[in-house]
Amino acid sequence: MFSRSPQPSPPVPFYEKIKQAISEKIASGTLRPHDRIPSEAELVAQFGYSRMTVNRALRELTDEGLLVRLQGVGTFVAEPKGQSALFEIRSIADEIASRNHRHRCEVLVLEETQASAEQALELNVKEGTRIFHSLMIHYENDVPVQIEDRCVNAARVPEYLEQDYTQTTPHAYLSRIAPLTEGEHIVEAVRAAPQECDWLRVKEHDPCLLIRRRTWSSSDIISHARLLFPGNRYRLQGHFMS
Structure with a gap:
C-alpha cells in the first residue's frame, strides 16, 4: 500500500516575502524604532519585485503598526506601540x-x-x-x-x-x-x-x-x-x- 505524498505548500506571495524579511529584522533588533527603511526604489532593486508589490508590503506593515510612513520624508520603524515618538x-x-x-x-x-x-x-x-x-x-x-x-x-x-x-x-x-x-x-x-x-x-x-x-x-x-x-x-x- 502506497502512502499519499504530502501536498506541496502554496507559494508565498512576493509581497509577503518582503514583509517577512522586514518583520524579521525588526524582531531581531537589526532594525530598531526610528530606523529608516530603504526607499521603494531601493527595495525593488534589492528584491527584484515590482514597485506595486513593494508598496503593498510597506502599506500592510504600516497598517499592522510596524512602520510609520511620512510622505516626502520616508518610512521608519514604529515604536512598539505602533506610533513613532520621533515623528509624533x-x-x-x-x-x-x-x-x-x-x-x-x-x-x-x-x-x-x-x-x-x-x-x-x-x-x-x-x-x-x-x-x-x-x-x-x-x-x-x-x-x-x-x-x-x-x-x-x-x-x-x-x-x-x-x-x-x-x-x-x-x-x-x-x-x-x-x-x-x-x-x-x-x-x-x-x-x-x-x-x-x-x-x-x-x-x-x-x-x-x-x-x-x-x-x-x-x-x-x-x-x-x-x-x-x-x-x-x-x-x-x-x-x-x-
Whole structure:
C-alpha cells in the first residue's frame, strides 16, 4: 500500500516575502524604532519585485503598526506601540505645556458642512460629502500663537463636533479615536489675510509660517489642517535618523 505524498505548500506571495524579511529584522533588533527603511526604489532593486508589490508590503506593515510612513520624508520603524515618538505630531497644548506655559483655546467655528472641491480633494472624498469643520485660535500665556483651520472626515470621526476643545485639542481627540499611521506636512512662508492678522495680532506684512497637515489612520485620510503661526513666535524643529 502506497502512502499519499504530502501536498506541496502554496507559494508565498512576493509581497509577503518582503514583509517577512522586514518583520524579521525588526524582531531581531537589526532594525530598531526610528530606523529608516530603504526607499521603494531601493527595495525593488534589492528584491527584484515590482514597485506595486513593494508598496503593498510597506502599506500592510504600516497598517499592522510596524512602520510609520511620512510622505516626502520616508518610512521608519514604529515604536512598539505602533506610533513613532520621533515623528509624533504633538498637540499645540502639549508643546506649550512643555515650556511650562499656559495654553488656552478660543473656538470660532465648529460646524457640519458639505465638502467644497478643495476640501474634498484634501480628504479624498466626493465634493458635497458631509464633513466637519473647525476654526480656533490657540494662545500661549494669552498671546495668540496659532490659527487652526481643520476639516475632518465625518464618517470616520462621527462625534468630532461633540467635544469641548477648550479642554482638549482636535489633535489629542483624533489621535485617541483614529490613531495616526501616516502623516504629510507641507510648510511654507506666507502673509496672513487681514482677519488672520487681527487674530494673531501681527501687522499685514509680518511673515507667518503655514503648515498644511494631513493625517491618515490605516488607509483613510482623517483630517486636513491649515495651521498658521506668527513667524516671530514659532520655530519648526525636527529630528531625523537614518
